Amino acid sequence: MTGREHLKSILNHTSDHCGFWHGCPNPASTENLFRAFDVKDDFELGVKLGSTCRWIQPESFGLYRHPEGKPMFDVLGGQERRTLSQDGVFAECEDVAEVEAFDWPEEKYVDFGPTIAEIDRAVAAGQAVLSGSWSCFFHNVCDFFGMENYFVKMYTDPDVVEAVTEHVVDFYLRINERLFSQVGDKIDMFFFGNDFGSQLDTLISPELFDRFVMPAFVKFTQQAHRHGMKVLLHSCGSIYRVIPRLIDAGVDALHPIQAQAARMDAVTLSREFKDRIVFVGGVDTQQLLPRATPQQVRDEVHRLRDLFGPNYVVSPSHESILPDVPWQNVQAMAEAAAD
Numbered sequence: 475m476t477g478r479e480h481l482k483s484i485l486n487h488t489s490d491h492c493g494f495w496h497g498c499p500n501p502a503s504t505e506n507l508f509r510a511f512d513v514k515d516d517f518e519l520g521v522k523l524g525s526t527c528r529w530i531q532p533e534s535f536g537l538y539r540h541p542e543g544k545p546m547f548d549v550l551g552g553q554e555r556r557t558l559s560q561d562g563v564f565a566e567c568e569d570v571a572e573v574e575a576f577d578w579p580e581e582k583y584v585d586f587g588p589t590i591a592e593i594d595r596a597v598a599a600g601q602a603v604l605s606g607s608w609s610c611f612f613h614n615v616c617d618f619f620g621m622e623n624y625f626v627k628m629y630t631d632p633d634v635v636e637a638v639t640e641h642v643v644d645f646y647l648r649i650n651e652r653l654f655s656q657v658g659d660k661i662d663m664f665f666f667g668n669d670f671g672s673q674l675d676t677l678i679s680p681e682l683f684d685r686f687v688m689p690a691f692v693k694f695t696q697q698a699h700r701h702g703m704k705v706l707l708h709s710c711g712s713i714y715r716v717i718p719r720l721i722d723a724g725v726d727a728l729h730p731i732q733a734q735a736a737r738m739d740a741v742t743l744s745r746e747f748k749d750r751i752v753f754v755g756g757v758d759t760q761q762l763l764p765r766a767t768p769q770q771v772r773d774e775v776h777r778l779r780d781l782f783g784p785n786y787v788v789s790p791s792h793e794s795i796l797p798d799v800p801w802q803n804v805q806a807m808a809e810a811a812a813d
Contacts, residue, residue, distance in 0.1 A: 476600035477526040481662055481787075484526075485704050485726055485752055489784045493526035494811035495754065496804060497730075497793035510801035517595060523808040526787065527602035529665060532653065535588035537607065538579065546579045547642065549617035562618040564638060573637040584649050586656060593660050604665035604706060606653065606698070609646040611690055612668035615639050628682050635686060643690040647697060654701040663706045663727065664698035671711020674736045683716055688723060695724035706754060710792060712736040714743075721750050730755030733762075733791045744781040754787040757807055763790060764798040768806035775810035 475483075483489040496519065499507050504516070513519045520528050538546040551563045567573065589605065596603050615638050616624045627635050654661065668687075670676055676683065695705045704726040713720075714737035720728065731753055732738050740756055747753075756778050757763060762771065775788055788811035795804065 478597075478600060478602045478662060480526050481602035484785050484787060485663075487749075487752075487785045491784050492779050492782070492811060493787040494523070494808055495525050495527050495529075495787055495789040495793075496520055496523045496808060497790045497795050498529055498531075499795040500797065503795050503797045503799070506797065507795070507801055507804065511805075517592075517599075520601065521599055523804070524812055525601065525808075527604055527662070528596040528599075529604045529793070530589060530592045530596060531665075532586060532589040532605070532607050535592060536585060537589065537649075538583055539585050540579075540583045546645075547614050547618070548577070549614065558616075559621045559623075561620045561623065564618045564634065565620050565623045567619075567634050568631055570633055570637045573634060573641065576641070578641050579645055581645070581648055581652070584652070586653050589653070590657060593657055597660050602662040603660060604663045605657075605661045606650050606664040606666055606703075607646055609650065609666040609694060610668050611639065611642045611646060612670065612687060614642045618642075625678060628678070628686055632685070639686065639690060643693065647693060650694075650697060654697070654703070659702055661701075661703055663704045664694070664701075665706045665708065665729075666694060667708035669708075669710040670716065671709060671713040671732070671735060673711060673732075673734070675712050676715055677711070680715055680719070683719065688719060691720075692723050699724060708793070710735075712738050714738060717743075717747055717751070721747070725751060727752040727754050727787075729753075730789065730791050730793055732760075733758040734760045740778050740781045744783075748782055748785070752785055752787065753782055755789045755791050755793075756782070757788060757790050759790045759792045759795070759799070763803050763807070764796070764800075766803065768802050771803045771806040772810040772813075775807055776813070779811075 480493055484493050511522050513522055549562045593603050618638050698705045706727040706729055707725045708729045710732050712735040728751055733756055
């Protein structure tokens, strides 16, 4: 069975064994990991570890190529980033006309050529493909205001927030439509990311989530489904309160299951949601993977498999494996998933 066939069975809730994805190692970790496993790149690492799927993020392959080097979204107006709460270009905006006049990105500078080449590489190896622009509209809009300003303006200037959101979302929808139309059925899951949670709860109330997030979110899931893809959402933090909303919006799988966040433990999630959504992740990267022995990692993977069952993808609770994770623990995670 190929990785594509395996992932399809998991997503259809007909698998007899869990899948595995090693994640996407942090750039500071790759040299040591590639040396330890005697590989040249992340593609080879995934093949060697037996990853069911591969994430091919267009932003990592030169997606936006402005002739003057401008970023896709110049959220800080050319300023250097210092903090997440740093004022963005719309920090003091009270007029939608200012939003409309902004220099928004142009589709003509988008290049999917290298992304498609990597997709073909993964397909040839039999791996399932997770792709699509990262489409992190929640983060982009947040950065356009600054985090604290963003949350305040949901109350004081909701029309401005909605206008910025519409521009960001519309751009992502247009470029994803181009990619999806070009690659046909080579992408198995549209994988996109928006961190909606902190360690304790969602960053905004469910009511604000319904107004400022869900309308755009539904557009993304519907677009992917129209192209025959499943939808995998990445969101760090505790998003327990909005998981039912995400399922109703069409999310087929949820990543990364931040194990130490409130109410995101495997017992709770498996009990309440495993028959309605596929979970990807859950192997704790905050404490377990950096500090445990390989045997302890194996034991935890077996526990997660027992809880979530075969329609589950073993993976770190954050895809970015940091340098403090021993390569032996990455190997143990992969081996336990394959047992």
